[in-house]
Amino acid sequence: MTVPFAIDHGATAVQGDLTVPADAAGVVVFAHGSGSSRHSPRNQAVAKTLQDNKFATLLFDLLSRDEEAADAAGGRLRFDAGLLAGRLVRAIDELARHDPVRGLPLGLFGASTGAAAALRAAAERPDAVRAVVSRGGRPDLAGPALAGVTSPVLLIVGARDRTVLRLNEEAGERLAGPWELLVVPGATHLFEEPGTLERVAEAAASWFTAHLG
Template identity: 60%
Template sequence: MAVEREVEVLAGGMRLGGTLAVPDGAQGLVVFAHGSGSSRHSPRNRYVAYTLRMAGLGTLLFDLLTEDEEAEDEVTAALRFDIDFLARRLGEVTDWVFAHPELSRLRVGYFGSSTGAAAALVAAADRPEAIASVVSRGGRADLAGAALERVLAPTLLIVGGADDIVLELNQRALERIRAPKALEVIAGATHLFPERGALERVAELAAGWFTRFLGSPLELETRP
């Protein structure tokens, strides 16, 4: 089991707090892009990250916003819906990953939630050769706009069956994605997946998707 360590991620001249963990033999690294009002300490994303590490994948959770930006956003709620800004920030974090020898060998995927999912899709479209997979949890994939048609990374959208509006928006977004894609609907789940077993199912689906497209030691050993 990989040990988590705190790191300082440099992105566009800004210093962002991050939590990095890479199991021995990992073939892939999943970078998390959280949604509005969240951080790298989100218990939901931390649970998913733990499940991914148990599947042999590395994880990087980081704060999309600096403390000052977070304080500003608490008042204005402007940055959390500025998808271009969030996508640039995520892209800069990705550049930081590839600049580190210990991480640069890993295939990279994005796990996005809420507006962070839209940022992940835009960043993936902007770096088609760098990003190997995208998973969205209750994400606003629709906010990626025209970038949806440019996404080449295999994309999985996970939505709660009782999250009616977001489900419809994801169904429309899925039609615009030309890459390998899937929509998984978790019956009875609402937006944050608090229902019994719902978040566990999210983590299970994400682990399956990422190990398929990023690879893990176990998956590679059993591949014919």
Template identity: 50%
Template sequence: MRSHSDAIEVVIRAGGVDLQGILTMPPGATTLVVFAHGTGSSRHSPRNRYVAAELNRCGMGTLLMDLLLPEEDQVQAIRFDVELLAARLAQATDWVAQQQAMPLRYGYFGASVGGAASIRAACQSPIPIHAIVSRGGRVDLAGPDALAKLLAPTMLIVGGLDVSVLERNEAAFALMRCEKELVTVPGASHLFEEPGTLESVARLAARWFARHLGGAAP
């Protein structure tokens, strides 16, 4: 492990492969949010790192990790293999839980196909998942069974300009039976690159996780 400030680079064994991650645990943190990135992204995603930093400022721990090896990320079919991503996410959650000296409350933050993986993983994880936030997620890819089975309180955040993903989220939202909220960020496209839109995502996520995991709301 290599430490930079309170961030630690970790190697996580999941699904028979070694996955790279960045674990940040603020002093006294009792919660951990595990990030599931979208296709073609990684633990270095500037958008997810921004959200993670905001959660850290609220006293929440975060784990940014690659669910795929670099060579796997070049294969389109693997990048959209929700079952593979979900299995690795659940295994990684179990791995990090075993490394902690004290029990934590866990949440998932998923982007794009990572949103679907988060929902599937929450249904599979041996570690209880207490909250999920999806940013521009293709949560429809989780499938109707997982959406109906999901117990973790879940917030779906979609850009108002991201019409096709918004429609898919609305359809998935109707199938979910857990505590849920669908929030549209006005003027935001799929990547939330417009001024102020990513800040809105971080604020919404922090409040949702603080409510269901504990911690200080922004």
């Protein structure tokens, strides 16, 4: 079952899609990366794997259509981790009151700049966020908030994405809670190589099963 999900953040409304399988064991909120949206084939593929493993998924746009259009040239808003994290926190709070996922343990899946927003949100809602997975993320953009993240964090990076790999290694050392780094052989930043995105989805499902179960 997939239903529309929207949140208001100030004067801006952002849209999402909430999919809830039968007997859902938890709910995972996706924080998309720069220039992406809830229609991203990569995030939809990961979400499908999570749904097959009995997790509800919320894919929603951290920026409105108007903001995306205005931001296309400069890219200022898509790198504003504070703004994106605020919207993610609002979604977390709304889900806590939203049937049929009320009371389910919650995790966050962040990609690219969305990973920074996910980690900041985890620091702001430590009692609500039980686990975080980052795919090709920029956790360094979470800044001082890294020291407030106590949830278990899985950082997934492509072996050929060397700069981002270094940033993840450095950011991981600043996290307050347990964390692991998974380096996917042969993968670049977008995990477009055969089999690499499937490896991401399987690892995310295992991580959430372990920590949301």
